[in-house]
Amino acid sequence: MDYVLWLKTIQKISSYALENCFVPISEIIAVEETEFNKKQRNIGRWQKMAKLHAFTVHYVKKARNHRWRCSAATFWCVDEHLCNQWTQALKELLEMQKSRPKQLLVYINPFGGKRQGKRIYEQKVAPLFSLASISTDVVVTEHANHAKDNLFEVNIYKYDGVVCVGGDGMFSEVMHGLIGRMQKDSGIDQNNPKASLVQCNIRIGIIPAGSTDCICYSTVGISDPVTSALHIIVGDCQPLDVSSVHHNDTFLKYSVSLLGYGFYGDILKDSEKKRWMGPMRYDYSGFKTFLSHHYYEGTIAYQPAKHTHGSPRDKVSCRTGCYICKQSEKQLAEQNKEHGLKKEEGEEEWKVIKGKFLAINAVNMSCACPRSPKGLSPAAHLADGSADLILVRKCSRFDFLRYLVRHTNQDDQFDFPFVDVYRVKCFQFTSKLSEDNESNVMDVGKKRFGQFCRDHPACCCNIVNSTWNCDGETLDSSAIEVRVHCQLMKLFARGIEEDCKDEAGHSQSSIEQLL
Numbered sequence: 001m002d003y004v005l006w007l008k009t010i011q012k013i014s015s016y017a018l019e020n021c022f023v024p025i026s027e028i029i030a031v032e033e034t035e036f037n038k039k040q041r042n043i044g045r046w047q048k049m050a051k052l053h054a055f056t057v058h059y060v061k062k063a064r065n066h067r068w069r070c071s072a073a074t075f076w077c078v079d080e081h082l083c084n085q086w087t088q089a090l091k092e093l094l095e096m097q098k099s100r101p102k103q104l105l106v107y108i109n110p111f112g113g114k115r116q117g118k119r120i121y122e123q124k125v126a127p128l129f130s131l132a133s134i135s136t137d138v139v140v141t142e143h144a145n146h147a148k149d150n151l152f153e154v155n156i157y158k159y160d161g162v163v164c165v166g167g168d169g170m171f172s173e174v175m176h177g178l179i180g181r182m183q184k185d186s187g188i189d190q191n192n193p194k195a196s197l198v199q200c201n202i203r204i205g206i207i208p209a210g211s212t213d214c215i216c217y218s219t220v221g222i223s224d225p226v227t228s229a230l231h232i233i234v235g236d237c238q239p240l241d242v243s244s245v246h247h248n249d250t251f252l253k254y255s256v257s258l259l260g261y262g263f264y265g266d267i268l269k270d271s272e273k274k275r276w277m278g279p280m281r282y283d284y285s286g287f288k289t290f291l292s293h294h295y296y297e298g299t300i301a302y303q304p305a306k307h308t309h310g311s312p313r314d315k316v317s318c319r320t321g322c323y324i325c326k327q328s329e330k331q332l333a334e335q336n337k338e339h340g341l342k343k344e345e346g347e348e349e350w351k352v353i354k355g356k357f358l359a360i361n362a363v364n365m366s367c368a369c370p371r372s373p374k375g376l377s378p379a380a381h382l383a384d385g386s387a388d389l390i391l392v393r394k395c396s397r398f399d400f401l402r403y404l405v406r407h408t409n410q411d412d413q414f415d416f417p418f419v420d421v422y423r424v425k426c427f428q429f430t431s432k433l434s435e436d437n438e439s440n441v442m443d444v445g446k447k448r449f450g451q452f453c454r455d456h457p458a459c460c461c462n463i464v465n466s467t468w469n470c471d472g473e474t475l476d477s478s479a480i481e482v483r484v485h486c487q488l489m490k491l492f493a494r495g496i497e498e499d500c501k502d503e504a505g506h507s508q509s510s511i512e513q514l515l
Ligand SMILES: CCCCCCCCCCCCC/C=C/[C@@H](O)[C@H](CO)NC(=O)CCCCCCCCCCCCCCC
Pocket: 167, 168, 169, 211, 212, 213, 214, 257, 258, 264, 267, 268, 282, 283, 286, 287, 290, 367, 369, 371, 372, 375, 376, 401, 404, 405, 407, 408, 469, 470, 471, 472, 473
């Protein structure tokens, strides 16, 4: 039972006139007995009659722009037994919400973003967890990879979820720890690019405290610590596609947001030296990289994602309860049932594209973030088993700027002759440089002439490789093989909700009238 018609009965005990009003049990945070404080309220005639008994319902209040807040309504009556019955009944209903976490493992990166992770957790999140009776084991990380390594050591199975307080990099660490641990415990070799990976059912919650917070923004609709904490408390569940990245049968990394070569790889490489600047480093390095206008030659081979009905040029976006993601979930369940009948990727056709690119971006989700609220691929799906592969070919600085600006307005960023986008289930990339090196390793001339094209020093043709930006971490290899694993992991989120401002606004104001 999701909705309870309890406010009508409450009306009897509170004697207040009330509009019809519903609060889903699934969005109640906690119910607690309350010491009734007469001074706080003008209760008029009640005061003279008898001692009052009260309980408080803490619930999710939905505000604008997908922001959630914790609100409270206190109900009182003279009949102690009736009051206790209500408190008990509501607590029992909350107990029946089986998807809610009871025990969480929390990792805090004290140095992410503006270095506010610890303060954000202690002041905004911990009090909410305690209100919701969630017990926590908290680890403040002391070095990079602390969380990841720790996840290989602790008994993860005693937790209902893992929470990371930090940015996309911190999320990536926790994800690598959890997925890696699942594979290790199941005897799966991550170095095998064709391995069927074991799904990770321990959900991850993200409390945003980083510089981009793209994964949080793209899965919740806002990067706001209180909103994320409330999604964790109510036990939301959002499956997520994960791409595995390999080089020559060696596992490199997993990616859930952006795998970017060229523009975003160069921004990341430059910005790593400027970590002290905080989130501003990306704007500084972005501007610098934009001016340098380097392009890179290479070959991309990909297999189109034929299993999914969507296209990157769709005008509708992935939203809570997305139909396309649900279809992929069904297909995945069928595949798992008929294991072995699955069509091998090798049997399907590969498309090959050679060219000179300013940017090659593969995104598993829209990559919406405060800098670009619709993201790099606005119609990408969180859990459809595909990635959108965006190829931005060599073009003028002015055209590239026009392309970038469209990430910040309503115009279509794919509507340019130099931009192509494909929905894929796997792809491979080899840079021209590594192809040449493989075909002629003795050509020392190329290496001696350093960074820029010998024939045209001013042409911006960069004969060194760019770097892959994998969810904000650099990869060591430029030649990579990528495969999307449908719904490999789950988040404490529900995707971005359709705008339900009016409905929510109406219901909230009704509760306030009661008070
Ligand atoms: C004229 C303004 C155009 C603005 C265009 C903004 C497009 C922004 C798109 C952001 C996409 C983020 C994708 C997410 C990636 C994360 O996994 C990763 C880890 O957190 N973050 C980054 O790599 C960090 C990536 C940070 C990217 C910042 C890009 C800033 C570009 C600035 C270009 C300035 C040109 C000005 C010319 C006058």
